[in-house]
Amino acid sequence: MSNPKAWRHSLNFLIKDEEGFKIFQKYLKSEMCDENIDFWKAVENYRLNTSKEELEKQANIIFKTYITNNSRRCVNLKGPTRSKVALDIKAGPTRYIFDAAQREIFEVIERDPYQRFLTSDAYLNLLTGFKIFQKYLKSEMCDENIDFWKAVENYRVNSSKTELEKQANIIFKTYITNNSRRCVNLKGPTRSKVALDIKAGPTRYIFDAAQREIFEVIERDPYQRFLKSDVYQSLLT
Known part of the structure; x- marks a missing residue:
């Protein structure tokens, strides 16, 4: 994605x-x-x-x-x-x-x-499509996965070590820690690996494995439901 x-x-x-x-x-x-x-x-x-x-x-x-x-x-x-x-x-x-x-x-x-x-319909329609999917997931009360995925995409844009560390800790506390209200559905080993990597010092690619795992979660369930939803069907008419 x-x-x-x-x-x-x-x-x-x-x-x-x-x-x-x-x-x-x-x-x-x-x-x-x-x-x-x-x-x-x-x-x-x-x-x-x-x-x-x-x-x-x-x-x-x-x-x-x-x-x-x-x-x-x-x-x-x-x-x-x-x-x-x-x-x-x-x-x-x-x-x-x-x-x-x-x-x-x-x-x-x-x-x-x-x-x-960047100002064309070809590009702007893509941005709208992402927002529609995100809004649908929010209505289903399961938008934390797509928000995590997007946060990781934005995280990689950072170039300074200071900003990487700051944003890595925000993402970790918001989506990775078990007691977080917006904790995403990661496997135990993946979650533990991210925690260790955070302590060792974050790189731009620290969340890559976790992001791939969450992508598969989204693809298996909420994405399939979205394709059958009235929200999506209305876009086709």
Whole structure:
């Protein structure tokens, strides 16, 4: 389960999320400007190649598809960047030959289409969908699980150690401790592991196993009930 709200924090959050990437890519396609994000993704996949032969093959495909000026899907690169890639292709491609071009295109996406996406119906409808599910769970008096899941998504955004420690303790006291009014339904070993990790010093990923476990709880029961509810059915009509 992705958290669309987190996609507002940065373009990086959006495109590193598998579901977020697909939704953003679909939006850009509808706007007829998906060549930049497709180039960015092609470079990400290109770096996974390990053989020299495959690097050369894929480098030439990317160059002909996105870099050459006469290409139908030519991306908006500065002249010097385009020329540098052409020279590097002739010299023999490495795994990092497109890095500067990719950074440049990332900035292009960040400045314009990403900003438009954040105010688009495609994105705003996703936020509404999450809120509707959350509201439904609240009416069923079982919203603590989805609130915990969302709290963990927001927790990972923190970058400072001080803020991580502060938020980790709030999440632990609110959702993990057995005597909490909003205690989520975790297995004993998972709960104990989080408690130990809190004492050792929290990291950004301290709640990951607990979040996955709660996701499965939500998916098995309340999500299935939501799909059969009048609330959900009314959205389909």
